[in-house]
Amino acid sequence: MPVKLVFLGKLADLAGVPTLDVAAPLDWAGLIAALPGPLGEAVQGDRVKLAVGGTVLADKTALDALDGNEVALLPPVSGG
Amino acid sequence: MPVKLVFLGKLADLAGVPTLDVAAPLDWAGLIAALPGPLGEAVQGDRVKLAVGGTVLADKTALDALDGNEVALLPPVSGG
Amino acid sequence: MAREVRLSEVAFDPAALTAAFAAAHPGHGALASFVGQVRGDDAVKALELSHYGPLTLAGMEALADQALARFDLLGLLIVHRVGEMRPGESIVLVAAAARHRRAAIEAVDYAMDHLKSDAWFWKRERRGGEWRWIEPRAEDHADLARWR
Amino acid sequence: MAREVRLSEVAFDPAALTAAFAAAHPGHGALASFVGQVRGDDAVKALELSHYGPLTLAGMEALADQALARFDLLGLLIVHRVGEMRPGESIVLVAAAARHRRAAIEAVDYAMDHLKSDAWFWKRERRGGEWRWIEPRAEDHADLARWR
Numbered sequence: 001m002p003v004k005l006v007f008l009g010k011l012a013d014l015a016g017v018p019t020l021d022v023a024a025p026l027d028w029a030g031l032i033a034a035l036p037g038p039l040g041e042a043v044q045g046d047r048v049k050l051a052v053g054g055t056v057l058a059d060k061t062a063l064d065a066l067d068g069n070e071v072a073l074l075p076p077v078s079g080g
Numbered sequence: 081m082p083v084k085l086v087f088l089g090k091l092a093d094l095a096g097v098p099t100l101d102v103a104a105p106l107d108w109a110g111l112i113a114a115l116p117g118p119l120g121e122a123v124q125g126d127r128v129k130l131a132v133g134g135t136v137l138a139d140k141t142a143l144d145a146l147d148g149n150e151v152a153l154l155p156p157v158s159g160g
Numbered sequence: 161m162a163r164e165v166r167l168s169e170v171a172f173d174p175a176a177l178t179a180a181f182a183a184a185h186p187g188h189g190a191l192a193s194f195v196g197q198v199r200g201d202d203a204v205k206a207l208e209l210s211h212y213g214p215l216t217l218a219g220m221e222a223l224a225d226q227a228l229a230r231f232d233l234l235g236l237l238i239v240h241r242v243g244e245m246r247p248g249e250s251i252v253l254v255a256a257a258a259r260h261r262r263a264a265i266e267a268v269d270y271a272m273d274h275l276k277s278d279a280w281f282w283k284r285e286r287r288g289g290e291w292r293w294i295e296p297r298a299e300d301h302a303d304l305a306r307w308r
Numbered sequence: 309m310a311r312e313v314r315l316s317e318v319a320f321d322p323a324a325l326t327a328a329f330a331a332a333h334p335g336h337g338a339l340a341s342f343v344g345q346v347r348g349d350d351a352v353k354a355l356e357l358s359h360y361g362p363l364t365l366a367g368m369e370a371l372a373d374q375a376l377a378r379f380d381l382l383g384l385l386i387v388h389r390v391g392e393m394r395p396g397e398s399i400v401l402v403a404a405a406a407r408h409r410r411a412a413i414e415a416v417d418y419a420m421d422h423l424k425s426d427a428w429f430w431k432r433e434r435r436g437g438e439w440r441w442i443e444p445r446a447e448d449h450a451d452l453a454r455w456r
Binding site for chain 4: 006008009010013051053054056070072074075076077078079080
């Protein structure tokens with residue numbers, strides 16, 4: 001099974017799709033390589049976080065996603 | 081016409097009546113003389129204010145109520 | 161900008177009044193409200209709020225004007241009950257409509273702090289058959305001092 | 309102590325929910341609430357709130373627990389809309405019941421500050437046919453920092 005990327009907020013606009021399957025395992029370098037241009041740049045920004053399987057990573061560069069994991073790409077939030 | 085004293089809050093309990101007519105004109109000394117015992121003491125307390133004709137006096141000892149005036153005796157407030 | 165300030169001699173329905181106030185400010189963005197009720201969790205059987213006609217409503221109107229001047233509001237509603245009431249009955253309702261949330265929330269906070277210890281009301285409660293006059297707590301005075 | 313936290317995919321009636329919450333806490337003493345709506349006073353034609361299932365509701369529940377731990381509350385209600393909504397529709401409702409007013413008001417203020425810029429929502433608005441993502445204002449971040 002692949003790793004499923006889920007793009008939230010403006011990252012979904014940049015990706016052009018809400019989700020994207022990429023090969024497992026997936027580390028930080030692999031993620032950036034899989035995301036071309038502005039999307040990859042945005043994801044490297046300080047204010048974008050990653051969650052794997054519903055847990056937010058304290059250090060996104062420590063990404064280590066396995067077969068079947070869902071990786072959410074979380075830009076700055078805005079609610080209320 | 082007399083001056084009408086209106087007792088609010090706990091001062092009404094001390095007075096035993098909600099209102100009391102006293103002779104006009106009425107100054108501060110006359111007011112204290114008209115209010116015996118605990119009521120007079122309470123009215124002299126820092127936290128009791130006076131209003132004449134709906135206007136609160138900045139200095140209650142400057143009381144100068146005339147015929148027909150209503151003098152309200154206002155203990156500490158509590159609302160909400 | 162709507163300012164609505166009332167004394168009520170009878171029980172009022174805070175939900176209905178708040179809904180009507182909200183409806184009177186369509187598209188307001190933010191609506192904060194506060195309802196104070198007679199607490200039902202202790203031995204208090206009744207609460208009585210008295211007021212003084214020549215001062216109380218005029219003082220509430222002045223308070224509302226101060227809140228409208230201080231916070232960026234679209235409208236402000238203050239309703240305060242007077243007379244004798246039972247546990248569960250509403251004593252006071254404040255609602256503020258604004259474009260942004262903190263103006264609305266702060267206006268409600270400000271109005272309540274002033275109604276509690278700087279408005280012309282006198283409150284007593286009945287416990288075990290005895291009426292007792294209530295004065296603001298030290299916290300109430302400290303809360304009020306925040307705005308000075 | 310009641311904690312009720314919900315995401316709503318459809319329009320909700322804040323007055324009815326607040327009244328039900330109040331009724332569930334008889335004799336509570338103090339009830340503060342806040343309702344945020346899509347503002348109708350500018351060129352915004354629609355607002356869309358998106359969320360992320362594995363994080364959003366759990367994060368709101370954790371926020372409610374933090375508020376309950378921090379303030380002396382009898383109950384807390386948080387309802388947040390997701391999906392696309394029109395001017396005048398409600399986005400968020402927070403209501404807090406407490407024995408004393410400031411706990412209720414502060415809990416609402418706290419919850420709103422966190423929902424605004426520290427909860428898993430993403431907001432965009434449509435103006436003149438164009439969707440635009442919204443980020444919290446500098447004030448929103450400053451408001452949040454008050455609680456740290």
